[in-house]
Amino acid sequence: MLIRADSLDDNHVIESDVCIVGGGAAGITLALELAAGGMNVTLLESGFLDFDAATQDLYRGDNVGEPLTVLGGEVDLDEIRLRWLGGTTNHWAGYCRPLQPVDFQRRDHLEVSGWPIDHDDLLPFWARAAEWCRITDSEFSPAVWQERSGMKLPPISNRVVAPVAFQIAFPMPFGEVYRDDLARSTRLRVILGANVTNLADDGRHVTSAEIRTLGGLRLRARSEAFVVASGGIENARLLLASTDGNPSGLGNNHDLVGRYFTEHLQSYAGFGLFEAPLEDLVGFHGEDVEITRGRHAGSVHGVKYALALTSEHVASANTTGLEVQFALGHLPDGVPYQPGGDTMAEIGALLSAVAGERPSTAAYVQVLAEQRLNPDSRVTLSSESDPFGMPRARLDWRHTPQDRAAILSGLRTVAEQVGAAGAGRFQIIPGGVHADAADHMIPGEFLSLYRSSPEEFDPLGFPVGVGFHHMCTTRMATDPTEGVVDADCRVHGIDNLWMAGSSVFATGGVATPTFNIVALALRLADHLTSVVPNLSR
Numbered sequence: 001m002l003i004r005a006d007s008l009d010d011n012h013v014i015e016s017d018v019c020i021v022g023g024g025a026a027g028i029t030l031a032l033e034l035a036a037g038g039m040n041v042t043l044l045e046s047g048f049l050d051f052d053a054a055t056q057d058l059y060r061g062d063n064v065g066e067p068l069t070v071l072g073g074e075v076d077l078d079e080i081r082l083r084w085l086g087g088t089t090n091h092w093a094g095y096c097r098p099l100q101p102v103d104f105q106r107r108d109h110l111e112v113s114g115w116p117i118d119h120d121d122l123l124p125f126w127a128r129a130a131e132w133c134r135i136t137d138s139e140f141s142p143a144v145w146q147e148r149s150g151m152k153l154p155p156i157s158n159r160v161v162a163p164v165a166f167q168i169a170f171p172m173p174f175g176e177v178y179r180d181d182l183a184r185s186t187r188l189r190v191i192l193g194a195n196v197t198n199l200a201d202d203g204r205h206v207t208s209a210e211i212r213t214l215g216g217l218r219l220r221a222r223s224e225a226f227v228v229a230s231g232g233i234e235n236a237r238l239l240l241a242s243t244d245g246n247p248s249g250l251g252n253n254h255d256l257v258g259r260y261f262t263e264h265l266q267s268y269a270g271f272g273l274f275e276a277p278l279e280d281l282v283g284f285h286g287e288d289v290e291i292t293r294g295r296h297a298g299s300v301h302g303v304k305y306a307l308a309l310t311s312e313h314v315a316s317a318n319t320t321g322l323e324v325q326f327a328l329g330h331l332p333d334g335v336p337y338q339p340g341g342d343t344m345a346e347i348g349a350l351l352s353a354v355a356g357e358r359p360s361t362a363a364y365v366q367v368l369a370e371q372r373l374n375p376d377s378r379v380t381l382s383s384e385s386d387p388f389g390m391p392r393a394r395l396d397w398r399h400t401p402q403d404r405a406a407i408l409s410g411l412r413t414v415a416e417q418v419g420a421a422g423a424g425r426f427q428i429i430p431g432g433v434h435a436d437a438a439d440h441m442i443p444g445e446f447l448s449l450y451r452s453s454p455e456e457f458d459p460l461g462f463p464v465g466v467g468f469h470h471m472c473t474t475r476m477a478t479d480p481t482e483g484v485v486d487a488d489c490r491v492h493g494i495d496n497l498w499m500a501g502s503s504v505f506a507t508g509g510v511a512t513p514t515f516n517i518v519a520l521a522l523r524l525a526d527h528l529t530s531v532v533p534n535l536s537r
Ligand SMILES: Cc1cc2nc3c(=O)[nH]c(=O)nc-3n(C[C@H](O)[C@H](O)[C@H](O)COP(=O)(O)OP(=O)(O)OC[C@H]3O[C@@H](n4cnc5c(N)ncnc54)[C@H](O)[C@@H]3O)c2cc1C
Pocket: 021, 022, 023, 024, 025, 026, 027, 044, 045, 046, 047, 080, 081, 082, 083, 084, 085, 086, 087, 088, 089, 091, 092, 093, 094, 095, 096, 194, 195, 196, 197, 229, 230, 231, 232, 234, 238, 467, 468, 469, 470, 500, 501, 502, 512, 513, 514, 515, 517
C-alpha cells in the first residue's frame, strides 16, 4: 500500500513488525522480501514517486574534503544521490558485479581490511539478487558469457590480469519497477514524504522513528525492529543526529559512525592500441542479452568485459583492487581521426612504438580502483541544519598518495601484461584524458579531448574522480571497536537496529556496489524473518 504521510493525522503512530527508513535498492528489496515472508512492514520514504525539489534539497550538505568530480566537473552532495522512491537507482548506470574473494580477506598491508563473513556466504544471495536487479543470473564468468553471447574474450588472461564480466541492468529504477508490488502488498505500508529525523532510543533499544513532513506534520513509527537503509552518507547522518541515548550518536560508542567513508576512485587513464580488430574486441563495448526466465523474462540487459587485477595478484602483490574498461574506436586508414587538439602526435608516437605493426583498434582506458580505508575520511554533521532542524551531512572525503600510487602501479601492471602478451600497447596518463560522456561509448568513433599531455602528467597529483559509491560508513566487524555493525548488520550495542546498504561494507573493493547491496538486503531479510518474532517491544 502506498500512503502519503501528509494524508495522515498529526501525531499519528504507525505500528508494524519492522520499520525500514529509506526506499532505495536496499529498502525496497528488504521490504518486499519481509512482507512476502509474512511480516508487517512500514517503509518510510522521504521522497514521493518522482523528483521534488524541496525534498531533494534535504540532501544538500557540506563537502569539505576532496572535490567530488566526474568527467572533470565538480558535483555537490545533493547531486550525487536522489531522494525519491527508488533512491539513487533512479539514475544509476546499472553495472552489476559481485565482490571478489580478496575483498573478504584480511590483508596485512592495509590498516583496516577483511569482512567477518566469507565470499561464499554471499553466493546464495547473489543468486537471488540477480532477479531483483533484472539481470540474467549470478553468472559472471567471462568464459560462460563468451559461450552464451558469442562475444570473444579479451586477448589477455593470466594469474595477474584477467577479464571480468559485468551484467548491466539499464535502466533499472527500483521505485518504478517495483511500484506495483509495493502498492499491492497488504502487509506493507510505504509512507511517502516521510522524513525520518530521529531514531528515539534509550541507549540500547530504539523505541520509535520520528517522522516530519515538509507540510509540518509530526508522526511516529513504532516497531519491534528498525532498519536504516537511507544510503551510504545518510545512514551515518541519521545515526549521528539521533542522540537521545548517546550524545555522540546512536551506535557511536566507539566514534566509528561515519568514519572510513570510501569511494571507488575513477579516472580516464590514457589510451591504448590493440592488435586485434574492433570486431574481436566488441566484448569491451558489450552486447544486449534477453532474459529468458523469471519475472523479468523478455527484458533486455547488457553484458560487457573489462580487465582486472586478479584476486590472487591483489593479495600476493600487497596492493588494492583495480579494473580497467575500454571505449573502443577504429583507427581509420592513414592518420588517426582527430577532432582537434594534440592527439595526433600522441597516437603517432604510439603507432611507431608498436614495432612497425599497424594496430587497428584504439581505446580509451578508464580505471576504477579500490580505495584504502582511512578513518579520517568521514561523514560528520554540519553546523547548518535542514528545515526540520536536523544537522545536514558534512562529508570530508580523503584519499591518499598511496591510493594514487596504487592506481598508477595497477595500470602499469595491466599495460605490461597486455604488452607482454603481444595484445597491444597502452599510454598511461591517469586523469589526463577526458572523453565526452555523451560520445565516448559510440562504437567506431575515437574522439579525444586532452586535458594534459603526458609531459604535464603529475604522478602524485593527477585528478581522481568518484564512482558515486558511498561505502563503509557503518562498516561490518565482529569487534565493536572496529566497526559499527556485526556480521548480521545489527548495530553493536543496540538490540533492535540494523543497517542496510553499502555503509555496511567492511571494505569497498572494486566491484560496483548495488548488486552486493541487494544481496546483503536479501540476507538481512532472512535474518530478520527468523529473529524478529522473538523480539519483544
Ligand atoms: C550517476 C550514478 C551512477 C551509478 N551507477 C552505478 C552502477 O552502475 N552500479 C552500481 O552498483 N551502483 C551505481 N551507482 C550507485 C547506486 O545508485 C547506489 O549504490 C544505490 O542506489 C544505493 O542503494 P541504497 O538503497 O543503499 O540507497 P539509495 O538508492 O540512495 O536510497 C536511499 C533512499 O533513502 C531515502 N532517504 C534518505 N534519507 C531519508 C530519511 N531521513 N528518511 C526517509 N527516507 C530517506 C532516499 O529518498 C532514497 O530513496 C550509481 C550512482 C550514481 C549517482
